[in-house]
Amino acid sequence: xxxxxxxxxxxxxxxxxxxxxxxxxxxxxxxSLGWHIILAxxxxxxxxxxxxxxxxxxxxxxxxxLNLAKRWGKASAVLFAIGAVSGTVLSFEMGLLxxxxxxxxxxxxxxxxxxxxxxxxxxxIFLGIYLYGWGKMPPKLHLFMVLPMAITGVxxxxxxxxxxxxxxxxxxFDIVGGEVVNIEPWAVLFNQHAFLAFAHMWxxxxxxxxxxxxxxxxxxMLKGRRDRHHRLGFMVPFAFATIAALAQPLxxxxxxxxxxxxxPAKLAAFEYADETADGATxxxxxxxxxxxxxxxxxxxxxxxxxxxxxxFTEPVPGLDQFPEEDQPPVNFTHYSFQAMVGIGLLLLxxxxxxxxxxxxxxxxxxxxxxLRFMAVTGLLAMTAMEAGWIATEVGRQPWIxxxxxxxxxxxxxxSGGLWGIYGASVLLYGGxxxxxxxxxxxxxxxxxxxxxxxxxxxxxxxLPADGPGEVRECADEKADGANRPTAEQGAAK
Amino acid sequence: MMSxxxxxxxxxxxxxxxxxxxxxxxxxxxxxxxxxxxxxxGAPLRTLIDHSIGPVWEANxxxxxxxxxxxxxxxxxxxxxxxxxxxxxFVLALVGIVLRGASFAFRKYSETLWQAKLFGVVFATxxxxxxxxxxxxxxxxxxxxxxxxxxxxxWSSWINPTALLTGCISVGTCAFLAATFLTADxxxxxxxxxxxxxxxxxxxxxxxxxxxxxxxxxxxEHDAPTFWDGLTSRAAPVMALSALGGIAxxxxxxxxxxxPARLAAVVAVAAVMAGWGIGQYPWVLVDQVSIADGAGxxxxxxxLLVAVGIAxxxxxxxxxxxFYLTQSPEWNxxxxxGVEAGEGGSIRRGDSHWxxxxxx
Ligand code: HDD
Ligand code: HEM
Ligand code: HEM
Numbered sequence: 001x002x003x004x005x006x007x008x009x010x011x012x013x014x015x016x017x018x019x020x021x022x023x024x025x026x027x028x029x030x031x032s033l034g035w036h037i038i039l040a041x042x043x044x045x046x047x048x049x050x051x052x053x054x055x056x057x058x059x060x061x062x063x064x065x066l067n068l069a070k071r072w073g074k075a076s077a078v079l080f081a082i083g084a085v086s087g088t089v090l091s092f093e094m095g096l097l098x099x100x101x102x103x104x105x106x107x108x109x110x111x112x113x114x115x116x117x118x119x120x121x122x123x124x125i126f127l128g129i130y131l132y133g134w135g136k137m138p139p140k141l142h143l144f145m146v147l148p149m150a151i152t153g154v155x156x157x158x159x160x161x162x163x164x165x166x167x168x169x170x171x172x173f174d175i176v177g178g179e180v181v182n183i184e185p186w187a188v189l190f191n192q193h194a195f196l197a198f199a200h201m202w203x204x205x206x207x208x209x210x211x212x213x214x215x216x217x218x219x220x221m222l223k224g225r226r227d228r229h230h231r232l233g234f235m236v237p238f239a240f241a242t243i244a245a246l247a248q249p250l251x252x253x254x255x256x257x258x259x260x261x262x263x264p265a266k267l268a269a270f271e272y273a274d275e276t277a278d279g280a281t282x283x284x285x286x287x288x289x290x291x292x293x294x295x296x297x298x299x300x301x302x303x304x305x306x307x308x309x310x311x312f313t314e315p316v317p318g319l320d321q322f323p324e325e326d327q328p329p330v331n332f333t334h335y336s337f338q339a340m341v342g343i344g345l346l347l348l349x350x351x352x353x354x355x356x357x358x359x360x361x362x363x364x365x366x367x368x369x370x371l372r373f374m375a376v377t378g379l380l381a382m383t384a385m386e387a388g389w390i391a392t393e394v395g396r397q398p399w400i401x402x403x404x405x406x407x408x409x410x411x412x413x414x415s416g417g418l419w420g421i422y423g424a425s426v427l428l429y430g431g432x433x434x435x436x437x438x439x440x441x442x443x444x445x446x447x448x449x450x451x452x453x454x455x456x457x458x459x460x461x462x463l464p465a466d467g468p469g470e471v472r473e474c475a476d477e478k479a480d481g482a483n484r485p486t487a488e489q490g491a492a493k
Numbered sequence: 494m495m496s497x498x499x500x501x502x503x504x505x506x507x508x509x510x511x512x513x514x515x516x517x518x519x520x521x522x523x524x525x526x527x528x529x530x531x532x533x534x535g536a537p538l539r540t541l542i543d544h545s546i547g548p549v550w551e552a553n554x555x556x557x558x559x560x561x562x563x564x565x566x567x568x569x570x571x572x573x574x575x576x577x578x579x580x581x582x583f584v585l586a587l588v589g590i591v592l593r594g595a596s597f598a599f600r601k602y603s604e605t606l607w608q609a610k611l612f613g614v615v616f617a618t619x620x621x622x623x624x625x626x627x628x629x630x631x632x633x634x635x636x637x638x639x640x641x642x643x644x645x646x647x648w649s650s651w652i653n654p655t656a657l658l659t660g661c662i663s664v665g666t667c668a669f670l671a672a673t674f675l676t677a678d679x680x681x682x683x684x685x686x687x688x689x690x691x692x693x694x695x696x697x698x699x700x701x702x703x704x705x706x707x708x709x710x711x712x713x714e715h716d717a718p719t720f721w722d723g724l725t726s727r728a729a730p731v732m733a734l735s736a737l738g739g740i741a742x743x744x745x746x747x748x749x750x751x752x753p754a755r756l757a758a759v760v761a762v763a764a765v766m767a768g769w770g771i772g773q774y775p776w777v778l779v780d781q782v783s784i785a786d787g788a789g790x791x792x793x794x795x796x797l798l799v800a801v802g803i804a805x806x807x808x809x810x811x812x813x814x815x816f817y818l819t820q821s822p823e824w825n826x827x828x829x830x831g832v833e834a835g836e837g838g839s840i841r842r843g844d845s846h847w848x849x850x851x852x853x
Binding site: 074077078080081082084085086087088089091092094095096099100102103104105106107108110111113114115116117118120121122124125126127128129131132133136137148183184185186189412413414421428432435436438439442443446454456457458459460 | 532533535536539540543547548549551552554555557558559561562563565566567568569570572573574575576577580583584587588590591592594595596597598599600601602603604605606608609612613643644789790792793794796797800803804807808811812814815818819823824
């Protein structure tokens, strides 16, 4: 057999296994979910952080805090808008890309989505009220308009995670003669795994948002902007991020505790357990899994079994116990998992160090290296979160509903032409990312140069000759800023 | 008749009507943004649009999510069948929705005129395209183009007389709603010159849309016979109501009664949508899958009704509060004769406002 024949045969095998539209559909799903989830984190956690800042502003009569809260409100308007539209993409994609899943299990997994929709409604309503309510409502009432968003963030996160947890540990139905019967939608909404997954994701949202905002002010401090505005802008989100970072490894540990029963192949991939050990499985660092074996790795005895099974003796079931077609992509899953855990421990160490030294009366914010590290923590937290998702989702493969439905069965009959859509999506998401960054940076620049309000130029600036009123700027902003004390503007640099 | 399946279908359809009215007015403002003229001439109208839809567009848009979720949970197989058939208009509508939402937010904080123009053009164009493609989906469903097992023809399913016409009707009704809403908003803000211009717009767009809606009935008789039968029998009263609503809107606009005109326009558009729903009853997928056959598990349908009930109790009042606020004098600078006059001054605010307590 010559090489071309071999190749032809190989591609036949691939074609038989996976329809041409499957790979682009997966990539499409990963891109849109991976993009949305970052904005979703802001949707979940930013309102509570803004609330804390705004509350401080009102209770202590602190103009710097009020100003920060107001600016964050405006920045969040941009983030929430693209968060909402990218979420809409997902709800279309559930049907466009995975009709086999939705047609078969739509009425099993749908109820959490219905409650999630409810949460989105409230979020969008109170967002409108809060953002546009500055200066137009009694201040205390206005402040409390941001609270419902922090609560709907909890409900929304829980509901989506309930669906995802169900995909990983399906409950609430039976399959009899190929038919889905005995459907219990409430069992899906309140499935056991969902609560732990929710806690972990919710903390992740606070880490991503808290560290990202703190990073912005860390950069400012590095550039020598050492005023109260920057200090406060750093400390409030950093406090949120600290609590989340301390709790996160614990939450993750509990989330993984039943993995050995729930998804043993995933656990084996996480831990690089190529075969079942004779005693405790060692923790594997580095290395690469090829031909059923992990090569070139460093092993730390016991640790893997201790971390994932709470045991010094039991081994992690090895990959050799699963037929090839039931194994996830091992290397990708493993490295994603380790990246998440590694970053989680690093961030934990960093915040612990900061508060320990602060207790010893040493302020790390004076240390440029610490600030430099803080400047990248936002990106690190995002990386950890994405890695966690990749570990979860890729580790679930080849199943879309674990043990029940394989991913190819769920996919639509799209052709390889789907790659075209994927390419367009890359451009679209890339464009939105760039636009959001450009706009947010321009907002920051204008604020720094003293502009309190950011009216959009809907037309060219009016010439005095045109008389008043030909072209107006955004009046709500304008009027609002007119009453701002000038002292505050000075402080707001 | 009031079966569980029917109740869920009705709740779903109520969401469709709400989206058509609220989301429609939202989309329609893009039509007027697009046709507002050059940067200088169009500035007052664009500013008004920004004010009017800024606080509400995200909430209006959640109706679509509500509809999709109710659909895939309540009638999962028909949802999958529709998605595998009509993916082209779905993707195009989706692109429109994404681009318009994002660029609307970007435009609001644009620094330079060229940025504002760029995002403005994207916002306006995609606001016209999205309702067109959503409309073609309605037409494709109503004319029975989606087979029960899905995977219908990706092109002829929506490139046909009924679907293309419903696409146009959808753009028209959106523009009509937006025009009447914006006219009333401009008048309420005391921007009389703008209100006068918008009044003419509303009259023209309203008359045009009315003609398209009723001209659209002509091809339906042959292209979508089942739907036609429903329209001309069961749905005849609501279609008549819609005609009345449309005429009433025009008369009220003509006489300068902008507030009531808004209400009449809502009735007209809601009645057109109701006409679709009643016309195609009892089918989810016309001639293929009925409401009773297409429904999912009973326990799930009950769960959905619980969710809808909770939504009515919690979301309803919250939504009402948002709309109430956006119409209140405090949010419109009404007290001092419009935003314009208030530019350098201030929005009316109570003594309790924080800025008052900061010692300035
Ligand atoms: C800032 C983000 C972040 C950080 C620092 C961590 N994680 Fe995580 N992890 C996530 C963000 C995340 C996530 C992206 O949010 C996931 C994906 C699904 C989920 O519910 O959470 C996740 C999933 C996830 C899973 C997969 C569960 C499954 O597939 O069923 C396990 C076992 C852990 N995590 C464990 C940990 C441990 C032991 C950590 C210790 C440092 C840790 N995570 C830090
Ligand atoms: C919480 C709700 C989520 C749900 C309901 C969900 C659902 C899905 C579905 C239906 C698929 C396609 C089927 C499959 O490949 O198995 C998928 C795949 C995927 N998702 Fe998720 N997902 C969620 C969150 C996320 C997030 C936040 C990410 C972020 C990175 C993510 C990353 C991925 C990836 C990488 C794939 C492709 C896996 C592969 O095919 O190899 N998921 N998810
Ligand atoms: C862990 C995963 C997820 C979390 C925590 C999450 C959270 C959120 C939040 C907080 C928002 C509001 C965005 C904003 O206003 O900034 C949002 C929007 C949205 N999300 Fe997600 N999401 C997740 C995954 C998903 C998935 C898998 C889907 C669908 C399959 C989805 C569908 C949507 C939709 C449709 C919206 C838009 C709603 C609107 O118009 O406001 N999300 N999500």
